[in-house]
Amino acid sequence: MALKPLTPEELATEEARIQAYEDQGMTRSDAQGRVEAEDRFPEDKTTAPAHTPGPWKALNWMVYDGNDKPICECKGKVVGAGLSAPDHNANRIVACVNACEGLNPEAVKEMYEMLRVLNERLDDPEIDALLAKAEGRS
Numbered sequence: 001m002a003l004k005p006l007t008p009e010e011l012a013t014e015e016a017r018i019q020a021y022e023d024q025g026m027t028r029s030d031a032q033g034r035v036e037a038e039d040r041f042p043e044d045k046t047t048a049p050a051h052t053p054g055p056w057k058a059l060n061w062m063v064y065d066g067n068d069k070p071i072c073e074c075k076g077k078v079v080g081a082g083l084s085a086p087d088h089n090a091n092r093i094v095a096c097v098n099a100c101e102g103l104n105p106e107a108v109k110e111m112y113e114m115l116r117v118l119n120e121r122l123d124d125p126e127i128d129a130l131l132a133k134a135e136g137r138s
Contacts, residue, residue: 014039054101058094061086 003024010020014035021031053066061074061084074086074093100108112134119127132138 054098056094056097058087058090061090063090063093 003021003026006017006020010016017035017038018028018031021034022028026034052071055066056071057064057068063071063074065071072093074089076085076089115127116131119131129138
């Protein structure tokens with residue numbers, strides 16, 4: 001949904017901003033979330049972080065940033081004893097984000113493919129083990 005820029009009157013208060021987004025078709029909860037995100041990460045890219053600071057942490061089904069602020073809540077069915085699907089999802093999100101710290105995430109798949117091609121030529125047992133681990137075969 002393309003949103004039109006808010007007028008100075010609509011920017012005057014938090015409630016006015018929420019109402020303006022609702023008037024553009026957003027639900028109240030989505031409008032509140034957008035206003036909260038705008039306040040947390042202002043448009044000024046010189047002060048806003050490129051992404052949420054790490055390292056991220058998972059506690060039960062919640063994901064927290066490096067400042068212990070909640071980022072997201074994973075939902076789903078809790079079945080049986082032990083970790084639930086939401087717990088596993090939170091742990092997986094955290095593992096992926098923390099593993100990519102300092103990397104361009106768009107390059108990870110290309111690096112994996114290059115390692116696979118390289119190993120076809122080298123047939124190295126250490127690379128085999130690493131690829132098996134990455135592919136969930138170990």
